[in-house]
Amino acid sequence: MAEVSGPKWCERFPGSKSPDALLPDFRGRLLAFISAMERGGAGVVVTATYRPPERAYLMHWCWRIANGGCNPGDVQQMAKVDIDWTHRGDGAAARAAAGAMVQAFDLNYAPALDSNHCHRRAVDMTIGWHDTLSVLDFEARERHIKSTPRDGSNRELIQVGATFGVFKLAGDPPHWSDDGH
Numbered sequence: 001m002a003e004v005s006g007p008k009w010c011e012r013f014p015g016s017k018s019p020d021a022l023l024p025d026f027r028g029r030l031l032a033f034i035s036a037m038e039r040g041g042a043g044v045v046v047t048a049t050y051r052p053p054e055r056a057y058l059m060h061w062c063w064r065i066a067n068g069g070c071n072p073g074d075v076q077q078m079a080k081v082d083i084d085w086t087h088r089g090d091g092a093a094a095r096a097a098a099g100a101m102v103q104a105f106d107l108n109y110a111p112a113l114d115s116n117h118c119h120r121r122a123v124d125m126t127i128g129w130h131d132t133l134s135v136l137d138f139e140a141r142e143r144h145i146k147s148t149p150r151d152g153s154n155r156e157l158i159q160v161g162a163t164f165g166v167f168k169l170a171g172d173p174p175h176w177s178d179d180g181h
């Protein structure tokens with residue numbers, strides 16, 4: 001029998017935090033970008049790289065049920081994920097369990113069902129620095145970033161990332177990929 005949804009599902013189908021799990025081409029560009037930021041004094045912490053499709057499925061649908069008004073009974077089934085989103089038809093329990101999964105996944109942005117993470121072409125990373133970040137872009141031009149915020153949403157830093165072929169997804173603070181999605 002299918003097992004009801006809830007935070008215990010969030011530990012199954014774990015994702016990777018290692019750049020080694022990414023496609024070689026994107027991994028090379030990402031490591032060069034991270035190295036350039038770190039040489040300039042930024043702190044960079046990679047929090048997610050590869051995501052199994054089963055994990056993307058759980059993340060996508062718990063968000064949709066908790067925040068998107070999706071009817072739990074309308075969620076498609078997925079092979080290898082024997083989950084009961086409906087809690088045997090108890091709508092309040094189903095939405096509460098989906099909300100607890102959103103918390104456990106620490107989601108702040110609607111996760112795509114077919115995410116670039118599943119294709120080893122995306123990374124989530126937390127970036128920060130103090131004062132001015134001096135960084136060499138891919139063309140070896142030195143950039144002095146004095147603007148704020150001093151994090152991954154900084155517009156000048158996003159331009160530097162693009163020179164490496166690492167593109168920001170607007171609105172999803174930690175997320176970068178090889179095409180900006």
Ligand SMILES: [Zn+2]
Pocket residue numbers: 048117122123124174175176
């Ligand atoms: Zn992401």
